[in-house]
Amino acid sequence: MTRVKIDILVVDDDISHCTILQALLRGWGYDVALAYGGREAIEQVREHVFDLVLCDVRMAEMDGIETLKEIKALNPAIPILIMTAYSSVETAVEALKAGALDYLIKPLDFDSLQDTLEKALAHTRNIAVESPSASAAQFGMIGESPAMQRLLAEIAMVAPSDATVLIHGDSGTGKELVVRALHASSARGEKPLITLNCAALNESLLESELFGHERGAFTGADKRREGRFVEADGGTLFLDEIGDISPMMQVRLLRVIQEREVQRVGSNQTISVDVRLIAATHRDLAAEVSAGRFRQDLYYRLNVVTIEMPPLCQRREDIPLLAEHFRQRFAERNRKAVKGFTPQAMDLLIHYAWPGNIRELENAIERAVVLLTGEYISERELPLAIATTQVNVDDDREIQPLVDVEKEVILAALEKTGGNKTEAARQLGITRKTLLAKLSR
Template sequence: MHPAQLLVVDDDPIVLDSLKELLSLEGYSVSTADSLSGARGELKQRQFHTVLLDVRLPDGNGLELVEEIGATSAAVIMMTAYGTIEDAVQAVKIGAHNYLTKPLKDEEILLNIERGLEHRSLLNENALLREQLEQNLHLENFVCQDPAMRRALEQVRIVASTDTTVLITGESGTGKTVTVRALHENSKRADKPFVEVNCGSLPETLLESELFGHVKGAFTGAVENRRGKFEVAEGGTIFLDEISNASPSLQMKLLRVLESFEFEPVGSTKTISLDVRVVLATNQELSELVSKGRFREDLYYRVNVFNIHLPPLRERRGEIPLLTHHFLEKYRSQNTRELHGFTPEVMRVLTEFDWPGNVRELENVVQRAVVLAQGAFITLTDLPVEVVGEQVMPEPEEGKEILPLKKALGRWEKQIIIEALRANNGLRKETAKGLGINRTTLYNKMREFGLLDM
């Protein structure tokens, strides 16, 4: 691995020297500049991964440089003294990754550089993947990084230009609806209606009239003619979700629609012909329902022409960081603070959780955390217990390396403190009381275990 390239810009030679020494020792490759023009010269010569940038420089304000650099090419970390905090905050608004206040602390600098590098590579990777996919497929608000998901989108691209019936399979919350939308938007029907009907949400008779419409007097309550969703979708795409719930009579009608694109509204004898693309979804194994006699075999063959499968989120954990950042951007404005991101601990918990509700559940958890967050970073206390709850104490494992007692106990101590902080919503006074220690001891232990941002 090549060392990350860092550029440090500050007009104070002491700051430059000490940062250069610190960062070189950490294995980074470090260049320095003592002015805006010097920095511009360096930036022309080399691709930097992270830029540490002073706000006040002899030939201008560091802010000017932030926009020039751009968020995806390098992560910019501002270094600010007391008098220039507002400028640093402004810099974060226009794309800087974060800011540090002087006097600088080594640990903080290193941590921020690491986060900046991580953030930048995520952004870059996303931009690259998007570029590749978007050459062929127009996708909005769709995050995709996992190989299986990319194959699914490739299938979307292939089938979008045809009128083939498509079956989408995947657990609840895996993104079936957004995928079908993408399919519609990339088809020649894009400027025609997109209609979604959930076949599990209405009783049988209502559902039939919802789909096919009815004529006045067809049943009690049918006081006038009503167009069904199939007619509303004319020329466009109709998406029938939870198709496994269709009753035998609805299955028969659907079979006819898929075979001849014709139907009659409920209570009518007039046949209507249609031009619609039909997409169906299910989270059940249709072939099993066929063998149990609960789903018509002939309909199964009509439905299962082209199958796109969306894997559950727990099978594509690699995408979780990207999705998480995507949802942070989406909901960021719901918190009046400057939210810079997630603590590494949070990212680890989110990536390891099993997500029974898939992407929808992750989105809800991030939205909630954004609202709850009290500081610049989302911390473990902002996550619901069912997500963090699995973070129980490490089971003693056989054959595991033997640690010095103090260190081994420290792990347990850290867990106990995390649990206690969580139980007290991060309130240190209550936590210390609950643990039977004083606040200073708690503070010192939190510092020792790197929990100060909890």
């Protein structure tokens, strides 16, 4: 079995030390590139995908801490080991705060170096993935980025209360996972958690789903039905896409929140309910209120506590962890021995824009596992939109709107497939219906 090639970049302005490390690491089976200073290292990271960077702290032109920060700006997921001849706590702490995975003291102990390298590479290849907390992991909330840590801290503060929560975020960011965590960590955790997607139902069906109906209340109502509020009594009711409900439903929902009682459709009897309400939307409800499409009083009732869901593009450090999580899940589900990702594939995943957020990443990894014939997922198994991502980003170039980038990729896929929309959709990793909708727009 052939091992996947591992590329290590050694950064040190001491040429003799670089040469010694290059010989040593090559003897251990690694491919090694050398950079004799920070700026040279940054240029190499722009042009090549490395599995790990081994960087000295004390360099004349640009020190190791500044070099580390610049490299992390280009590729947040790349593990960087810092070497220092000065075993000061301050230097080590500064390096770790700046994003170093670990540090080594010069002169290097080669046994310690080999052990640290193996641990670092296991981390970047996602062989050993640990969730930031057991409570987060059990709800599928995976990530170590600052944005994720802030989210987990907010959940921990808000969960014990009975306050109404409004979750705002783009589709696919994992809003329902937050709801599960809020419910399970509250005093209502043993009671029901009931969910309803408001955008999936028309007004009459939504009214029946929320409040229930009496037998004969409308055509097809052959028996009494309890609504979601009654089903959630004592527990939590999650209303997804709350920004899509009609003005009439807004009035009825406001009354339920204020009075804590509901009426079935076709009944004059009121039923008291004790429900914690959590709502979610991708819309800007404050803007909807200003436009007259959403009631201000209902908005204030819902917006007691707001939790903002960070899009995946704002937590790129978490992409390797999430990708590995999905790899394990789908490898097991499809009974395939998938060992991990090639460096090129992981680099593409990290730099892709992810307009569909975590749900899009999940779908991409499932597709890759299904198509894989080898042991490591490469760019060949990724959807075309991801595989054609421009990794070497020039920070000075003009930023292109995402819709224009998407349009270019779609047109390229159609050209490649000779105008075959079904095949283009397959290569893009989307449905034909989605492709037609995007072409129409």
